Amino acid sequence: MSLVFDAALVAIDAGMTLGAGVPEIAVALRDARAFLDRVGGRPLTDVIDRILAAAGDGVPAADVRGAAEALGPVLADPGPA
Numbered sequence: 754m755s756l757v758f759d760a761a762l763v764a765i766d767a768g769m770t771l772g773a774g775v776p777e778i779a780v781a782l783r784d785a786r787a788f789l790d791r792v793g794g795r796p797l798t799d800v801i802d803r804i805l806a807a808a809g810d811g812v813p814a815a816d817v818r819g820a821a822e823a824l825g826p827v828l829a830d831p832g833p834a
């Protein structure tokens with residue numbers, strides 16, 4: 754599960770940096786959202802929803818970066834090494 758979770762975090766980072774207007778990133782975000790739904794990662798699915806919604810509204814990726822605040826301690830605690 755750790756590798757899939759890491760891939761989900763990479764997808765979120767790519768979405769926040771480049772935006773979900775890039776087709777490959779949009780696919781990665783949807784895959785990440787499906788995984789996070791299965792494991793109960795609601796705060797992260799909320800971030801993905803914001804990134805995807807911003808892409809649909811033409812909002813630049815830089816305007817989505819505030820969505821990272823929803824992650825709170827998830828980004829602060831890298832977990833076991």
